[in-house]
Amino acid sequence: MKLFVDTGNLKEIEALASLGIVDGVTTNPSLLAKETGDYREILKQICRTVQGPVSAEVVATDTAGMLREGRDLASIDEHIVVKVPFTKDGVRACKTLASEGHRVNVTLIFSATQAWLAAKVGAAFVSPFVGRLDDVGTTGMNLVREIVEIFDNFEYSTEVLVASVRNPIHVIEAARMGADVVTCPPAVYDACFNHPLTDLGLERFLKDWKQAQDAKQVKS
Ligand code: E4P
Numbered sequence: 001m002k003l004f005v006d007t008g009n010l011k012e013i014e015a016l017a018s019l020g021i022v023d024g025v026t027t028n029p030s031l032l033a034k035e036t037g038d039y040r041e042i043l044k045q046i047c048r049t050v051q052g053p054v055s056a057e058v059v060a061t062d063t064a065g066m067l068r069e070g071r072d073l074a075s076i077d078e079h080i081v082v083k084v085p086f087t088k089d090g091v092r093a094c095k096t097l098a099s100e101g102h103r104v105n106v107t108l109i110f111s112a113t114q115a116w117l118a119a120k121v122g123a124a125f126v127s128p129f130v131g132r133l134d135d136v137g138t139t140g141m142n143l144v145r146e147i148v149e150i151f152d153n154f155e156y157s158t159e160v161l162v163a164s165v166r167n168p169i170h171v172i173e174a175a176r177m178g179a180d181v182v183t184c185p186p187a188v189y190d191a192c193f194n195h196p197l198t199d200l201g202l203e204r205f206l207k208d209w210k211q212a213q214d215a216k217q218v219k220s
Contacts, residue, residue: 004183024052047077057083066093098122129164
């Protein structure tokens with residue numbers, strides 16, 4: 001399963017990429033709005049850093065505008081994946097952009113039929129938002145299971161990109177279900193890394209080692 005970072009912050013991306021575990025990045029208008037500077041330059045630097053798929057989202061809501069913005073975003077760097085929302089205009093834009101050879105991530109997926117329709121028009125990725133479904137009292141990961149099953153049944157090459165991830169349980173379930181990609185905010189990376197028993201264990205090893213060295217020094 002590929003692991004993406006869900007942020008528009010270059011420093012966060014650089015820190016995680018230096019661990020050698022980042023395969024790509026997802027951004028959205030809310031995330032990029034938090035950053036200062038020219039968004040095209042930010043996206044260019046993100047692409048340079050990760051050398052993998054970087055989703056950049058259109059903000060137009062009509063097909064013509066999405067096509068204009070999508071082509072412009074794709075011209076920033078070969079790693080850019082154009083992100084379009086799942087609407088009728090977005091589906092039309094996805095079909096055209098995909099036919100031109102651009103990779104498209106269809107976002108804001110909340111049902112299996114939406115994912116299936118996006119796959120039919122050549123989406124490279126679909127992004128089911130699991131956390132936001134959990135927020136409204138639905139089990140978001142059930143949607144991922146359905147989409148993976150449907151794509152497997154018909155051998156769609158569209159990748160299932162699990163988005164709106166809030167905790168390590170989402171990550172583990174995504175992997176167990178056979179999702180292609182999970183995109184995590186930096187806080188979820190931290191939660192996946194940290195375990196108090198690792199910290200305690202290391203502290204104990206180092207303490208035992210130091211005590212033994214000190215004792216040897218006293219004897220000699
Ligand atoms: C995905 O590409 C989106 O950027 C993201 O996962 C949205 O998640 P949120 O629900 O935490 O905003």
